[in-house]
Amino acid sequence: MPELPEVETYRRYFEATCLHQPIEAIDVEDRKLLTTDYATLTETLIGQTFVSTKRVGKNLFIYTNGGSTLHMHFGMTGDLEYYHSSLDRPRHARILFIFKSGFNLGFICPRKFERIGLVEGVDAYLKKKKIAPDALDISLEELTYNIRKRKSFIKPVLLDQSTVAGIGNWIVDEVLFQAKIHPEMLSNQLNDSEIGRIFSATRYVLETAIEHEANYGRFPQHFLIHSREWDVSPYEDAGRHKRCPCDKVETEHMQVGGRTTYYCPECQVLR
DNA sequence: TAGCTTGTTAGTTA
DNA sequence: ATAACTAACAAGCT
Known part of the structure; x- marks a missing residue:
């Protein structure tokens, strides 16, 4: 159901849980979900921390302390869940961000319409995809x-x-x-x-x-x-x-x- | 069970 | 070239 209000809710959830923790590993169950190849994604992000977020429409962008930008799109059924014990790994959490703290962020995607990848910059991405201003910002x-x-x-x-x-x-x-x-x-x-x-x-x-x-x-x-x-x-x-x-x-x-x-x-x- | 589904896009048509 | 429209995508649920 991820329309704008869901993605805004996920953004706030992400900010409340995942900032400023070094990333130890990224587990990807199905590489079709990535828009960046796996090696580049891990080489870029491991050791970095997430520092802030930005949402435009249904797109969530996450900035890291190393100057990288991660993009998430939740497709039709995407969700986020932050948890500690691996016993609590949510169903369909096909991508995991594993933090050194022992906590994990699960990117949940039952139908595999969801996507994660690095982007060059928010403005360039929006322009390339012809995405108009956000519904809460447009004049x-x-x-x-x-x-x-x-x-x-x-x-x-x-x-x-x-x-x-x-x-x-x-x-x-x-x-x-x-x-x-x-x-x-x-x-x-x-x-x-x-x-x-x-x-x-x-x-x-x-x-x-x-x-x-x-x-x-x-x-x-x-x-x-x-x-x-x-x-x-x-x-x-x-x-x-x-x-x-x-x-x-x-x-x-x-x-x-x-x-x-x-x-x-x-x-x-x-x- | 076969048909439906919240998003996006490749492909087709005009 | 551009715009409009359709079907397909993957998988889970009823």
């Missing part, structure tokens, strides 16, 4: 420009990381719901009011999600996300409801751009 002007220059359904345009960075399939549905915009509105036909609502809703949804450490079950009841079907604990399941918060109709779902899309046919009408 209304730049967002407006990036939306209007495209001619497609607004949902896939917002999912495109070159429009704005950090929005994934669940957040985009929530943003469009809060902004009261149908996911199949054409991006180049949105007026200033509508784009303004997308801009505000993006910040509101992301800030709320980060506050709750991306724990969707705890989101406010007027969020559309409670209509989604997902794997939750029985506690969270009790908060799930298919009725739109507007209380007029049930939410519906369809495919937009090949992705499952939830929306309220009453609140989000095609114009």
Whole structure:
């Protein structure tokens, strides 16, 4: 589920656990997960310490005391877990950063869509990958420009990381719901009011999600996300409801751009 | 069980 | 050349 709020939560977790400890070893179960060859990765990082972090969209960058930059992308199912005893090694922790302190950071990737590697620099990486400013940093002007220059359904345009960075399939549905915009509105036909609502809703949804450490079950009841079907604990399941918060109709779902899309046919009408 | 899945990108088409 | 769209990627879950 790693959209922007998860990655921000991982970033804070990493900062709280992994800084300033010499790296003793790196264990890689499957080298396909690396974007840097294994020898270079270990030769560069062993003996160094992590000193600070930066997040842009769904990308986490970690700086070391030796001037290197490590990049992590969490794909669809990535996670981090810091632990001590090797008996506690989490399931699917396919890359381990083993610190001299005896603690370990597990990079968890059940479906192997995740990636780790060294990058030359954050700005160069973002430019090469055509990643737009972070969804919490982008200006209304730049967002407006990036939306209007495209001619497609607004949902896939917002999912495109070159429009704005950090929005994934669940957040985009929530943003469009809060902004009261149908996911199949054409991006180049949105007026200033509508784009303004997308801009505000993006910040509101992301800030709320980060506050709750991306724990969707705890989101406010007027969020559309409670209509989604997902794997939750029985506690969270009790908060799930298919009725739109507007209380007029049930939410519906369809495919937009090949992705499952939830929306309220009453609140989000095609114009 | 066969079909679904949160992200990204190579490949195809226009 | 560029933009839009689709399918594929890997593996786990139901």
